[in-house]
Amino acid sequence: AQPGVQRLKAYDPGHDLVALRRQYGEAHLVELGSNENPYGPSPAARAAILDSLHALHRYPDPLGGDLKRALARKHGVEVGQILLGNGSHELLMQLGQVFAGPSEEVVFSRYGFAVFALSTQAAGARMRIVEALPREAAMPCGHDLDAIAAAVGADTKLVYVANPNNPTGTWFGRDALVAFLDKIPAHVIVVMDEAYAEMADAPDYASALNVLDRYPNVAVTRTFSKAYGLAGLRVGYLIAQPGLIAVMDRLRESFNVNGPALAACEAALGDEDHLRWACARNAEQRGALAEALARRGLRVFPSQTNFVLVEFGARTPQVEAALVARGVILRPMGGYGLADCIRISVGSADENRRLLAALDEVLA
Numbered sequence: 001a002q003p004g005v006q007r008l009k010a011y012d013p014g015h016d017l018v019a020l021r022r023q024y025g026e027a028h029l030v031e032l033g034s035n036e037n038p039y040g041p042s043p044a045a046r047a048a049i050l051d052s053l054h055a056l057h058r059y060p061d062p063l064g065g066d067l068k069r070a071l072a073r074k075h076g077v078e079v080g081q082i083l084l085g086n087g088s089h090e091l092l093m094q095l096g097q098v099f100a101g102p103s104e105e106v107v108f109s110r111y112g113f114a115v116f117a118l119s120t121q122a123a124g125a126r127m128r129i130v131e132a133l134p135r136e137a138a139m140p141c142g143h144d145l146d147a148i149a150a151a152v153g154a155d156t157k158l159v160y161v162a163n164p165n166n167p168t169g170t171w172f173g174r175d176a177l178v179a180f181l182d183k184i185p186a187h188v189i190v191v192m193d194e195a196y197a198e199m200a201d202a203p204d205y206a207s208a209l210n211v212l213d214r215y216p217n218v219a220v221t222r223t224f225s226k227a228y229g230l231a232g233l234r235v236g237y238l239i240a241q242p243g244l245i246a247v248m249d250r251l252r253e254s255f256n257v258n259g260p261a262l263a264a265c266e267a268a269l270g271d272e273d274h275l276r277w278a279c280a281r282n283a284e285q286r287g288a289l290a291e292a293l294a295r296r297g298l299r300v301f302p303s304q305t306n307f308v309l310v311e312f313g314a315r316t317p318q319v320e321a322a323l324v325a326r327g328v329i330l331r332p333m334g335g336y337g338l339a340d341c342i343r344i345s346v347g348s349a350d351e352n353r354r355l356l357a358a359l360d361e362v363l364a
C-alpha cells in the first residue's frame, strides 16, 4: 500500500455492536455510542422506501436528480452546486482524494472529526494538526480558528473544519466564521463539515451556507444520518460552487446512492415538521441530560449536537467497561486522545433515564 495507507487503522466503532445486540437483545441495549437519532426518520421516508422496491432490479438515477432538486430548493442554491454521497463520510474522503496529494498539506484541528485524518492519509498528503482550544476555554477543545488560519501555508490545499464538531460538540458563530474565512487564501479549499447543523439552535451558531456566495472556496457537507434519522441509508451531500462540484463529480462512484435511499431522503425533506420535532426533542433531552450529568459532579462540555462529551477522569476505562456490562454502549475517546472522556449520544427520555440509572450504580 502507499505510505499514507500503511499507517492507517481501519475505522473502529468502539464496540462490536452486532455481538452486543445478540448478547443483550436489541431492546435491552441502550445504544448511545454513535450519535444516532433515537426517533427515527419521517414516516414518509419509510413509505417512500416501500414504494421504491418495485425498481430494485434497476440501477438508481446516478445523478440523484430529484433529490438534488429538492435539496437545491431547500437551501436556495443551484442543482449544480450539489453532490450526493454514500454518507458525508464518502464526500469527506473524496475531497481529500480530489484536492490533496503527496507533498501537499491538509490542515485541521486536534479533536477534529476522525475522517479528516483518514482522508488526508488516504490521499498521501501531509497532516497539519493544529492544537485545539484549551480545556478551560469557553469552548473546551474546540477549534482554534486563528491558529488554524495561521497554519495554512504554501503547500496547504485543504482545511477541514467541523461546525459543530464531533467529538467535542463545540461550535462557532458568524463573526468567527467570517473572520476565519477572510484569512484563508482563495485557492485553499475550506471544507465545513456540518453533520450536526440542523440540531444547533444557539444564537451564536452559524452555518457556512449563509456565506457561500462570498467565499467560492468553501464546501459544506451535510448528512441525512443525524437530524433526519436515516443513518442506515448512508446519504450525505456537498454544497459548493458548481466548478468545485463538477471536479468532485469526476470521481463519483457511478451509482453511489441507492434507489431506496434517494426516494427516502426526498420524502424526508418534504416532512419539515418531523425534522423540527426531532431537533426540538433532541435539544430538550440534551439540556436535561447535561444537567443530570453535571448534578452527578461530572464535567460536561457544551454541545450543539446530539451528544455530549463528558470528563470521567482516571476512572474512565472502568466506568466504560462497567456500563457495557450493563448493556449501555457509549463511545470511549482514547482514539481521539481524550482518554479521560466518554462521548454520550443524547437518547430518548427513556434511554437517558436507563443510562443515568446504570451510571448511578457504577459511580456508587
Ligand code: PMP
Pocket (backbone or CB within 6 Å): 034, 035, 086, 087, 088, 089, 090, 113, 162, 164, 165, 166, 193, 195, 196, 222, 223, 224, 225, 231, 234, 235, 236
Ligand atoms: N461528520 C461528522 C462530524 C460526523 O460526526 C459524522 C458521523 N459520525 C460524519 C461526518 C459522517 O456521517 P455520515 O457518513 O453518516 O454522513
